[in-house]
Amino acid sequence: MANDLIDKAISRRNVLKGIALGGAAVGASGAIGSVLAACSPAAPTGPIKVGVLTDVTGAFGVVGKSNVETAQFTVDEINAAGGVLGRQLQLVVGDSASSTDTAATVARQLVEKDKVDFVIGTVTSATREAVKGIICTTGKTLMVIPTSYEGGDCTTNMWVVGAVPNQQVDPMVAYALEKGAKTFYCCGADYSYPRNMIAQFKKQVEAAGGKVVGEDYYALTDTDVAPLISKALAANADCIFDVTILPLSVQFLKGVVGGGFKGVHMSPLYDEGVNSLFGADVAGMISAQDFFSSGAHDEFTTKEMAAYKTKYPAGIFASSFNSAAWYRGIYMWAAAAAKAGAVDLAKINTACDSITLDKGFGGKAAMKAGTRHCSVPMQLGEMQADGSVKILKDLGVVDPTGQCA
C-alpha cells in the first residue's frame, strides 16, 4: 500500500518533469517553429556523467581515494580544454567500499539511478566480476577497466586500458634470461591474478628453455608465509618470480632477502607507490609497469606530474594505484566519444576499437583493434633502497597478446 503511494508520487513527479522538459524543448525550438525538432529527441545538453566505481573506503581505501583524485584531475583537465562534444564531464563517485556486495549495489545505482554515461573503475578482479553483468550486460553501459589484471575478460561494452600478463611478464622473463638465469621459482597468493601471471611466466620461461623448479601458492586467509619463504629458499633457483600480495609480500620479501637469496627477484607488483612499505630490502627487486614516477620522463609527462603534485600535494600517483591507467581510460573514452560524434553506446563502442592517444603518462597508448585491450607504454625498473626506481629499460609500447581475438 505504502509502496503504491510512493510509486504514484514518483510517477507523478516524473510526469511533471517530463512536461517541463518537453516545454523547454518546445521553447528552445520555438523560434524556428519546427514541429520536427520538437518530435525528435533533443541532444542532451547537461554535463556528461562519469561513473567512478572504486573502493574509497575499506581495505583498498588508499587506492580508491587516489583513483578519485586521478579521475578528478583528468576530467578537470578535459573540462578546462572545452569538455567532450561541447559538454562538461562530471564525476559521480560510487564507493564500492572494498566489498563485492556493496559494489553490486553501487553499480546498480550508477547505472539505474544516476544514469551515468559510462563507468570507469574497480580495483580488484573480484569487484569487476561482481559488477560487469550489472553495468555492461543488463545496464547496457560502457565500462572502462583501468587496472592491470589477469586478462581474458571480453565482456561486451567493456574496454580495458591496463596491462595484461604478457605486457608485464614477457619483459621480466627476457631480463632474467639476459642475466643468465636458468632455473626459476614461482609463488603467489591463491587467486586468479597470480595464477595467470605465473602461467604466462612459465610459458615464456619454458619456451626459452628455462626450467621452473617450483611453484607454490598460499591461501588468501593465511597470516604467515614463513613456510613459503623456506620453500622459496630451498628451491635454490636463479630467479624468483614473486606474486605474493600485501600485506604478506612484506614478510616474504624480508624473509627471502634475510635468508640470503642472491638471484634475480622479480614481481609485477612493485613501484614507488608501495616500495616504502618494504624498507631497504626492496633494493634490487625487478618489476615492469606501465608507469614509474621516478626517472626521466618526456616533456608532457613531466608537465602533468607537476600539475598533479600541485593539485594533490600528498597524492600518490603510481602504477600500483593504477593512476596512469585511470588517466588513460578517461581520455580513451573522451576520444572515442569525440570520434563517434555523440554519446551513443553503439557508436562509442565502434570508435573505442581504434583509439590512439598520442599523449599520456609514460607515453602514447592505443587500443589494439579487435582485442578490447590496450597497447600501453611499459618500463622495466629496478627498485632502490630509498623506494625510488631506476629505469633499466624503456620498453616502448607493448601490445597485449591473446586477448579476445
Next chain:
Amino acid sequence: MSPETVRIIFDTLSVASILVLLVLGMAVIVGMMRIFNLCQGEFVMLGAVVAYLASVWLGSSLLGIILAPIFVGLFGSVLERLVIRRFYGSPAGALLATFALGFVIREVVRALMTQQGAPVPAPLPGNFEFMGANLPVWRLVIMIVTITVVALAYFGLARSAIGLRVRATLDNRELAEATGISTSRMYAGTYAVGAGLAGFAGAMIVPGRILYPDLGIDNLIPMFIAVMTGGLGTIEGPLLGAFALGVPSGLMPALINPVFAQVVVIVGAIVFMRFRPAGLVSR
C-alpha cells in the same frame, strides 16, 4: 639433519609460538572470563600500532613492545568500564558489542592511515646460522619471549594469590563478593590484562611485517579455533589448543600444498571438537 629440515622445524615452532602468543590474551578473556570478545583482534592490532608509533616518534620499536601492553591494557580497562561490564550477564550482547567495538577501532585506524600499511622495523633484524640453515633472529626472539610470557601468565593467574582471587571471582561471583573480594575490580583488571597481553602480542609480531587495519581480524579466526580446541575455563587449555593448532599450521605447508594445509588443519580441529566438545583441557 639437512638445513631444509632445520628450517622446517624452526618454522613449525615459530608459527606455533606466534599463535600461542596471540592466543594468550584471549585465553584470559575468552578462556577464563568466558566473554566472546570479538574485538580481541583489534587489541592485537592496537599493540602493533603502539609499536609503529614508537618506532616513528621515539625511534625504537623495542620501546613500543614495552609500552604496548600498558597502553592497550589501559584502553581495555576503559572499554570494560564503558561497555563490556554491561554485558557480563548476556553473552550474545557481549558478542555484538565487542564486534561493534572491533569494527569501530579498525575503521578509525584505517581512516588515519595514508598508505595500505605501515612498516615496523625489527628491533633485532638479520639472520643467524644454525646447522647450515639461515634463520631470522626476530622469530627466535618471539619463541623465547612466548615461553617466558606464558610461564609468567600461568604462574600469575593459576598459581599466585591474586590469581586465586581472580579465579574465585570468575567461578562464583556472589561467593567471592561475600568473602570480601571486589569482584568488579577483578573483572576490570582481568579484562585489562587480557587486552594488554593481546597488545603485547601485536607489538611482538608486527616487526619485519607491516601494520595494517585488518591485522587483528585476519588472526581472529585461528585464535578462536585454538581457544575452542583447547577448551574454556582454564588458561592452559587455550594455550595448548594454540600449540596443537600451530604445529600443523607450520608443518603442513612444507609437506603439502600450502593452500590445502590450512583446510586440513581446520577440518582436523572440527573433527577433534566433534569427539571432544569440551576441548583438550576441560574442567
